[in-house]
Amino acid sequence: MTSPVTNPILHLLSIDRSATKDIYLQIVQQIANAIQRGLLREGSKLPGSRSLSTVLQVHRQTVVAAFQELEAQGWVAISPNRGVFVLSNKPAVGARLQLDDATPKEQLYPTNVGFTFKKSNILDNPWTQTASEFSFDDGVPDIRLTQINQLSTFYSANLKRKSNIKKLDRYTNEGSEYFKEQLSTYLHQSRGLRISEQNILVTRSTEMSLYIISKVMLSRGDVVIVGALSYFATNMIFQESGARMKTVPVDSNGLDTASIRALCQQEKVRMVYVTSHHHYPTTVTLSAQRRVELLALAQEFGFAIVEDDYDYEFRYDQQAILPMASADTDGMVIYLGSFGKTLAPGFRTGFTVAPSDIIAEMRKYLGIIDRQGDITMELALGEMIAEGEINRYAKKSLKIYEQRRAHLVDLLQSRLSHYLQFESPRGGLAVWTTWDRRINLSQLAIQCENQGLHIPRNLLYQHKDIAGMRIGFGRMDEDEMTTSISKMQSALTQMKVI
Template sequence: MSSPASITLSSYIDFDRSSDKQLYLQIADCLANAIQGGRIPNGTKLLGSRQLSAELGVHRQTVVAAYQELEAQGWIETFPNRGSFVVAPHTATYSKISSNTSSRSSAVYAPHAGFNFKQSNILDNPWSISTSAYSLDDGIPDLRLTQIKQLSRFYSANLKRKSNQKKMERYNSEGSEYFKEQLSQYLHLTRGLQISPENVLVTRSTEMSLYIISKVMLSEGDIILVGSLSYFAVNMVLQASGARIMTVSVDDNGLDTDAIRNLCEKHRIRMIYVTPHHHYPTTVTWSAQRRFELLQLAKQFGFAIVEDDYDYEFRYDRKPTLPIASADGDGMVIYIGTFGKTLAPGFRTGFIVAPKDLMLEMRKYLGIIDRQGDLTMELALGEMIADGEIQRYAKKSLKIYEQRREHITRLFSEKLNKYIRFTSPPGGLAIWTTWTPEINLSKLAEACEKHGLHIPRHLLYQRHDISGMRIGFGRMNEEEMTTCVNLLLKGLADLGFH
């Protein structure tokens, strides 16, 4: 056996105290790689924990924990009153992955697949990432307003409840019947939907809902209508199904139903995607006449309406406009939304409401892509509805968001009135702004980035007939909003607008 004095273990150990990875795991990884690479031979006696901790300048218990980790992985064996010895041969073919690049093997993983596969730019990531101190968005709730303690209390209680433990042992893509019962009642009371739990499918998100709908409803070449300005992520999901997208103009009353009729007379339309409560991105609320006309067109021409009510919870005028689905007696509408949008992201869930026969088919796809489900979360959300916690929290947060809407509209009127036009929306967490055509919005985004304000490209809508930007205000407090507007002014000044 090699003497511990002849093996300088510290030369094989490189760790980073600022890393999120625990120190003892970094040390264990380095030693494991050295053993695997044959740099520490089989049978070598390792330094005692006190001696190695002194060499490395770490606490002795850190070294003890590292040795215990190595022993658990089978690299060393510890004998009382004798010490720790390397027992794994240097030809071992496995190792715990290290986060330290200096200690990794020089082998390189294959950069390219050795076989053909489908490639598409349709699903390229449309979201941009920046390290800027401030960033605009398209209307995101403020996580800081979330009452984490109350949420965790409901979740923890359901996790510990013995009656739920047996349920969690089984795969359950059908979800919690209790939650679906509560959700269907909630949607009936708040949105006028005459539904039962059999009409509800619980998903993870709007995008998952649309993916399932597209698998059941769409075939290669089917035509889908969307607004000429619409939600980019939805268009990506629908196009990925092989469907063909055609656009319809949008005005202050919503989608132009005369244009929809003209398209229906020329083409066989399979589906139309709409956001009538607050059209994305312009935030326009559809008129009652347009909603009625769309439903009549669906009956006449036999196309499905996918109604996305993505921000129904955020209404400031106290005059709720019921969904198109609430007036649908012929099964023409598939209604989707996000429940719990005022809560932390992990507590939100998507849902689909549809006729029972269609729901049977959609459940099959959910059972494939989300077989496990999240039963505990659904039970917690069901209790929050039953206890009125959802309603209380939504009412409280809505007051704050309304104040923020008032603040940002005041800032726009006072500081940006030379450059933009806007209408204060009756609901939602974003404002649609139209800009002076002379301002290149892409260049404005580049200029603002230099001043610490990131403007994601998916917020910008600029072409020959429109120059618009959707600006979310929900995630910013008043001080942050003021700073962002001032940074916008600096960006404009860089472009020569004063």
């Protein structure tokens, strides 16, 4: 006798004999999809293998294999001498989701959740995407300068090396001791940091480092001091932690330490965030006098200094200034940066340097959000330090970036000096420009987009007291830079603001 669900099954199942997918898997996929959509209810009995094979015109063993797979995935139960019964429209743990290729995806997955959750306006994505051929950025390296084949050789060699197998066959938030050993030596030689492996936390990025720092250091209501103009991602992280942000002026000597003292005399300050080498976004260097003053203030008032040295490798006019962390004898500075910025993005990593007691606490949080890490990458980077490849890459790329800086400076001076002012940066990969305040920079960005040049909104700083824009030159060669500035010049001419 024909099963009462044979007729519905006829409408639900369709065999495509020209498809590359096995027929029994087509049956599995379509029955599981019907169960998920509620078309086959829990407890319903499916037709027997003989009758279904007759209806579908397939071999009985094909249907048997499909039923066995459905049972293995938790969609049905096979009862000897009784039949095959639908269990539930919710698969068992580990069951694979079956999608019917002929069904639109919007019918398979809900648009909204059925519960409440927190939404954050603070963490809205500030980065914008564009189809424009040309785009400014805030100062990132050019991947085209990287010798990808040589980098991949280091990586694959460490992946294949037998002595590394045990290191790769475990989850750990400790990272590669070899890399930390090499990195500590590198930071000692290049930045004067007299540290050991116990003083280093290896992360994926500077932003991850800051997120972990905020988890360890900040409670809701804590006061964090930043520059009046500061890195937007850092501000987002601190605000998300519930900290109260206080700003101090930034001039040609960096953060105004007199203003920091005044704030400390008014209320308890937990942290001061500073980009000492090249202040973001203005690129100015914190002067020697203010470095000394800031360290003294930290000791006097008991706040932590988070020193972000995001662009330390890129210095053109003189020997790089050592970070404040190199002169810190009281444990007041948490130093962070990124390693390998002259390499391809996948070969870069972040790091934090601090006294070992707080590093141990930070490692707990790293173990939650990045338990696995990337031991192979760290081993490869450690080997590149040991063999001097990192220094070779840095010296080679630095010459090119210095030429690009000079070219952008010439273009700004010759073509846009009527609209803006700037100083050639001593280091980094971006120029800070201040504009005539009659120019609406948001409107300029729209006009440039029409010209095929994208200016991300996170590069623009405009209010009643300032109109500023950070223009990166690292990722553009000279021809691309010339074209981009020409497009901007054309957009300004069309705006007729001056």
